[in-house]
Amino acid sequence: MPAFGCPHLRLLPAWIVRYPRRLLADDLTAGLIVAVLALPQSLAYALLAGLPPQAGLYVSILPVIAYAWVGSSMVQAVGPVAITAIMTFSVLQPLATPGSAQYAALAACLALMSGVLLCAGSLLRLGFLSQLLSRPVIQGFVSGSAMLIVVSQCRHLLGLEASSGDLSAIKTALAGQISGGLHPAAVIGVSSLAVLAFARSALANLLVRAGLRSTWAAFIVRLMPLLVVAAATAAVILLDLERKGVAVVGQIGAGLPDFQWFIPDAAQVSLLAVPAALMALIGMVQNIAMAQALAIKRRERVDANGELLGLGAANLVASVYGGMPVGGGVSRSALNVAAGAQSPLASIVSALVMAAIVAGLAPAFSRLPLAVLAASIIVAAFSMIDLKSLREAWAYDRADALAWLATAGGVVFLGLERGIELGILLSLTALLVRASTPHIARLGRIAGTEHFRNTDRHEVETIPGVIFLRIDESLFFGNMNAVEARITSELAETPTIHDIVLVMSAVNRVDTTAMEMLCDANRDLGERGIRLHLAEVKGPVQDRLSRSRLWPTLTGQVFLSVNDAFATLAAKREN
């Protein structure tokens, strides 16, 4: 299949125009499966975000279609996801009471603002910013967030009345419960948790050993959350558990929701600007990483800026329809691929099926106990705590492992925003540290040839008083200090040097700072009677440098090749 390319702002996305009819059956089935299986997840993540559970269903309709229309990935699935949900909760909880109308309005504003930022980022071609974060930082962030999620859901799981989600409040309420007898919600929650955990960890193997085909086994495992949800709802209805204080989803209005418009005022904008930007960044990183992983497997290409636009559009639509920020989900996309999706049509089908479910069956969820949703969130969150990545980073590169730990610790102890800020800071510092030490080789000529090699590793000829330094990276403000330091140390080691040749064969760019530092070095060396030469300067670099004040003041020459320089300077010495 050819790459579909970037569908920026076309009326019809490229994939529809060239849609191969043979994929239709696959996409229809996949859409149906995804809609049904993602249903409990969608309810649960809305709950996690502090919103009414049905919001998760609503944003699985139009926002999903918006992404399918605009996004660049073929099989990525967008919708309510865990990280976006916990970020929403963490941002809004200090500002409004979860469940209140004000909270819902702020959540819609958050979706709107992060949608605007994502679209703006796409138009400004800022997709490369997704590289701002290294994997250990992302893994640490996700793992730390997952720990927060587990803690936040404990009270729903156990049917506790504690209004805050922190550990000590849970402990107190738990102690009260233990002395007073177990809450029926806790029974439902813990048993659902046990079943779901078992389904995730061991069921597939067991079924395969019992003789089932592995695809069927995987399907049954994926079906389990739905079965647990159905069983728990049945238990609530049959045993009339609502009367015994089991919290349930509550009345959901039948039919599809209306559009809603929330325009944030200036105060809300300034309150939500940084959280919305961080949310956009995290959403972008997750979405692009997932989309790229999927695209490589399918021999397709993902356009990062196209992905930004898709995710932005999905969030803009979500802000007016459902009112919950959405993201590109790992589990959602995995489900989509496993179900056999071949194009965004599968997502569109899943959205239509979801719309049908919401229109017809929504009231059926009204007696679904919250404890079951909490159990499914906790199981999903546990699988997000990625200690294996920490172990691997520890074995491979301690610095990266420390970045993992710092980010996860930052999330858990300082909060999600501070955690991700710490992670970004660590990523950028790492970048700076690495970029600040360019590889520099002192060259000599292999006798009888025109080849030049590192004097440290090869037997080479040199010219007394002349050194050849090859700089193996582009020169910019971050690494010119290292070049200067190297020149200084070479001069300190060999005070008789009178000619320095910088071999620029690997230098693709010299920024203003580096150019000025070269001018300074040229002048300062000149004052000490040392000439500075350049060799093998690339065309574009030479074009720029020749316009700068380095060219007219250069104390030495510009040689086409190292060999020219070597021959010329050796001859000069002999004269």
Place this chain on the structure above:
Amino acid sequence: MPAFGCPHLRLLPAWIVRYPRRLLADDLTAGLIVAVLALPQSLAYALLAGLPPQAGLYVSILPVIAYAWVGSSMVQAVGPVAITAIMTFSVLQPLATPGSAQYAALAACLALMSGVLLCAGSLLRLGFLSQLLSRPVIQGFVSGSAMLIVVSQCRHLLGLEASSGDLSAIKTALAGQISGGLHPAAVIGVSSLAVLAFARSALANLLVRAGLRSTWAAFIVRLMPLLVVAAATAAVILLDLERKGVAVVGQIGAGLPDFQWFIPDAAQVSLLAVPAALMALIGMVQNIAMAQALAIKRRERVDANGELLGLGAANLVASVYGGMPVGGGVSRSALNVAAGAQSPLASIVSALVMAAIVAGLAPAFSRLPLAVLAASIIVAAFSMIDLKSLREAWAYDRADALAWLATAGGVVFLGLERGIELGILLSLTALLVRASTPHIARLGRIAGTEHFRNTDRHEVETIPGVIFLRIDESLFFGNMNAVEARITSELAETPTIHDIVLVMSAVNRVDTTAMEMLCDANRDLGERGIRLHLAEVKGPVQDRLSRSRLWPTLTGQVFLSVNDAFATLAAKREN
């Protein structure tokens, strides 16, 4: 002279232990000259910082000795400087009334906190962070700050009563003055400004043309501020201008000041933390840049972390003695070098001379008019507005020129802190953009040799279905996406590829993210029947990679040289 090295935490600095006696006369003279000539500057910058002018004299004593003892530069001079002064004013003005005891206490806290941060930075070896800022950003920051300085000093210059320094207030007051007759302070201020500006711009040339030796001419130019200060003070005393409303420095206590201790409380710490950090960063950047420029000329080496410690120690001492943050000044250091300083002894001498002046002559400054100090600040500030650097950057590299403008504009319109934050963000984004596009060459063999060259530029042999990609940079989270994209585009161009050889001769490091992305690429390519090989992997990189999960899963081989790989894969094809 040998490099003096890093004097970290020794009892006696290395330069004292090995002090060559022949330098003594030079250092003594230089110290004397610097103390006298830097005097008006020191008063003026304290005024700029919103502190009593004498604070500038006080911090020219013990903090200067502290830097001389601990710092690593031989001729750098530390003391009250313009940028640190305007930053102090900009940070503290919203928090307290300039001149009040609370303002003075906050200034001391700011010096203390930035001293602590600098010392901590030195111990954590964070000197490399001074590379966070590119030159256009620094130049833009300094130029923008200088514009702010000029505006802030206009009211002192013109003897206006307007309490705020903004332009509209000045205009109003000025209009009132023009209708009511010129203020005598304005006469003094403007005429001082004219004399000083003339001295800076044209006097030296004139004197040289009149037959004076150029060193003498330069000395006279440097002496001018002192002469102007003396003349203005004489005018105030003789004409009794204080009665006519000319603001003067006011009573300065005779003798040396006492030590003072200000321990900031938690609220002050959280209020001043970010400003102190930015101040430490800017101080560090200026100080290290200046120290390095001086060291290169003198064939010495500067230890960035030693500089941090020196500057930190100076600020710690300043917080208890004088109470004004200090920095490494361009004009101060230039004065020091021009006066013939050879070692930190010159600074110590200047501190002792300053102590003598303060102890004996301080009361003489009590009738010095503020308008003269404002004039000298404005002249200094004008010389800091570096439009030439903007023009050069514009001609050389538009992106850098835009960074200059954005930073300067940020400083002027959003304030100093926001301006420098914007600058840092731009620098890091530039770094990221550049680092995210590694140079990748597709290689082929030059017929009949063992040399491999870029297929785009040379006539080379290739093997059908096999590509050799040489990556010319270390692999890390920021550029692996580009490597993946390149692989994907090569595969899209030539779908028959079955072997990819990554030539790692220029790869010095592969971080955890890059290693994981290599693993993913290896797995995904493997699923499509494409083998991934590595060639010329450097020793340290191979050590690490062989511990990772890439090694056991690699679908291809690891070749010692590109030629090995070429021979093996060509032979395979023929079989």
